[in-house]
Amino acid sequence: MIEMKDGHFYGVTIDILNRAAPLMLLAIGMTLVIATKGIDISVGSMIAISGAVVASLIGGKLEYVDGVKTLITLVPMPVAIITALLVTTLLGMWNGLLISKVGIQPIVATLILLVAGRGIAQLITQGQIITVYYKPFQFIGTGYILGLPFSLFVVGLVFGITFYAVRKTALGMFIESIGINAVASRFAGIKVSKYIFSVYAFSGLCAGLAGLIICSNVSSADGNNAGLFIELDAILAVSLGGNSLDGGRFSLVGSLIGALVIQSITTTIYALGVPPEITLVVKSIVVIIICLLQSAKFRKIVFSKWAQKRGIPSEKNAAKL
Amino acid sequence: MKKMQLSYKYINLIITVVLFFALFAAGSVLYNGFFSTQVLLNMLIDNAFLIITAIGMTFVLIIGGIDISVGSVIALVCMLSAYLLEIQHLSALIVIPLMLLMGFLFGIVQGSFIHFFTIQPFIVTLAGMFLARGLCYVISIDTIMITNSFYQFIATYRIPLPFDNYISISVMIALALVAAALYLNNYTKFGRAVYAIGGNAQSAMLMGLPVGRTKVLVYGLSGFCSALSGVVFSFYMLSGYGLHAMGLEMDAIASAVIGGTPLTGGVGFITGTVFGVLIQGVIQTLIMFQGTLSSWWTKIAVAFLLCLFIVLQRIVVSRKERTKSIS
Structure with a gap:
């Protein structure tokens, strides 16, 4: 299944892991959201926005300077990446604000961004699919470190930090208690709205990271199709992982396995030669x-x-x- | 105080209707040729399928559920009818009732899952959405054109109206459904039960209302409406394709919400939903007349309205809660 070629690991397992990376990231964010008895259906749109922001900032211009192909980037890559992540985090905060402060149902509040998000992404890319020629950017989605896909390290890092935060501090318990009974949690002295707000912001950040990986993997930003319906996959991954959609107890590892199961189904169907649809x-x-x-x-x-x-x-x- | 509450309930509806006419008036002032009956009728012609779906959705929202499978059901109906008409060469008179029955049963099955196994509507209809969309691709991955003479006739036939105006048969179907839905909603036991269950399912059950039956039937109704909408959509597009009506469920939900139906259940207006659809139509038309804005602005404008109305509803609800707690 796994073999070593040119210093990289190759094989179906690695392929599934690599392709599942964006979904795993989303599933991590979504798990926390669902644990608070919420739902975030805007992550697909946020992926499109994140891709659009980073692609338009890095720029797709390929020019010949003195006969040598050089790439003109509008801003340095780290700035573009940070901006994209900042934008999606802000959008996540917007969701969080609507849900925690205004008190709108999560599904309705995130519906707004779901409807508007792709429009915003289209406006950023001006209705076109932006191709990113800048090589270092492609490393995020296609590069390898120590023979493993770079995207896996991103997932590992996010997972590690989240796992530490929810299992080694009281955060996880607060989130679970909010999911089980928000009113009782408030009476118990937990700042419910603060945590709900942060959970959606975090989901936005995860969506932004997933968007970067998807955008980099295909070297282009497509406002229409990037991350289309992935929010449903993410919710599915979370519930496959044994997490109740009614909130409460949650398992991050379960969600990751759920995401891998979904990707395995997809990959198997590709391998069987059945139409992927x-x-x-x-x-x-x-x-x-x-x-x-x-x-x-x-x-x-x-x-x-x-x-x-x-x-x-x-x-x-x-x-x- | 009762009077006040009543006006709160209608506030969204009133705003929607006023906003619709304001937008239409603005368009008439800004653009030549905007102010005509035909522009208004074209909105109906282009959005007949959305009106039909949104009505089914309104019932589901009133009962406190959600149905996100409608767009996929439309695609499936288009695809299946194209397949049956063009490849199996069945008569349109068999295909159309068959499609409506299929939609109804699809909804009934979803409703049964929701009611009998108490699974969240969002998840059940999510599965339904995947299933219907996937089945489209099982039938065919490519577009199937509909060349059936009956479908062609309905697609091109224009019912003449006075002053050189016309409407399509789809509009007649949509208007008939609106009338039927208004009757069903306001003058039948079923309609009253839907409101009661949406308000509080437990009280409705204690009152002796048939909660389970009504719930399942409402999802059946939504399935039927999507199937009817699919038939109308196939008149409109004259083809079956797996990507038809992508994201239509969100447009339908948005229409209902803009029309004054909150997602919390118990409240909702068929008339409001129709105006919710028409507002989207007017925005589309405005952007078309404007010419330079991309069509994506429609989505953004709709989302903005959605946001506005949801926040408004929230304010109304919290005010109601406050008056309740005082009394």
Whole structure:
């Protein structure tokens, strides 16, 4: 499965890991959002915006100076990247503001950005697909460090920091308690709105990073199609990872595995030679099965008899029913 | 105080209607040829399918749910009818009822999942969305053109109106559905039950209302509306393609919200939704007449309105809560 070539690791496993990187990033952000009983459906649009910002800032101009192909960048790459991340974080904050301060339902608040986001991305790119010729930028999506894709290191870093923050500090517990009962959490002295606000901002940051990787991977920014429907994949990844969409307890590792499962399905379908669009049918079946398994009522109908026969009092069932 | 609350409920609706006429008036002042009945009718012709979908969506929103599968169902109906008409050579008179039945059953199945297994509507209809969109590609990856003579006839037929105006048959279908929805919503037990369940499902159940049946039927109705919208859309596009009606669910939700139907359930207006669609139409037309702005401004303008109305609704709700807590 994995082999070494030219100092890189190659193979299906590496390929899945590399391609799943943006989804994993989104899933990390989305897990925290969903843990607070929220949802963020604007991440796909934020990906498009992040790509558009970075591509238009780096610039796609390829000019000949003294007969040598040189690339004209408008601003240095780090500035462009930081700007893109800043923009999506700000957009995430906007979501957070609407949800935590104004008190709008998460799905509605993020719907606004979902509708407007692609329009904004189109305006930034002026309706065109911007191609980025600047080589160092392509490193983000296609480069390798120590034989592994660079994008994996980005995921690893974000995951590491998030994991540390939610598991080694009280943050994770606060988020879970907000998801279980926001009012009780407020009475317990947790600054609920502050945490909800930060969670959406963080989701925006993750979306921005994912956008950079996608944009760099294909060396272009396409306001229409970059990250189209990826928000649904991200939500799916989170729920595949065993996280309840009702908030509360969450598992970051589960979400990452969920993202990898989705990417594995896609890659398998590509490898089978079936039209890739059929992935959608498979995904829908997976969603239905997962939902049925998560549904307490369904488990009661199907599994209670089985459990009785075996004499196993299911702990989850007992707790939920 | 009762009177005050009533006016709060209608405030969004009133603003929407006023805004629609204001935008139309602004267009008439700014651009030559904007002020004509035909421009108004064209908005209906171009948005007939959106009106139909948005009405189904309004019912779902009133009951406190959401249905994001509508756009995909439209695409599936277009694709399947194109396939049945062109490759299986079935008659249009068989295909159309079949499509409507399919849409209705699709909705019923979604509704059953939502009600009987208490899975969140968002997730169930998300799965439905993936499924319908994926099935389109199972049928064909390429566009199938519809050359059926009946479809061609309906697509090109213009119903003449006085003063050189015309409308299409799709508009008639949409208007008939609006009338039927208004009746269903305001004058039937079903319609009243929808409002009651949206307001508080538990109280509705204790009142003896058929909560489960109504809920499932509402999703069935939404499925039926999307299928009807798909039929109308196939008249409009004369083709089946997997990418048809991409993101239409969000347009439909936006129309309903702009028309004064909050996503919290219990409140909603069919008339408001129609005006919500028309506002999007007027913005499209304004941008078309303006000529230099990209069509993306439509999306941004709609999102801005959406934001405005949602915040407004929030203010209304919080004010209501405050009066409640005082009393």
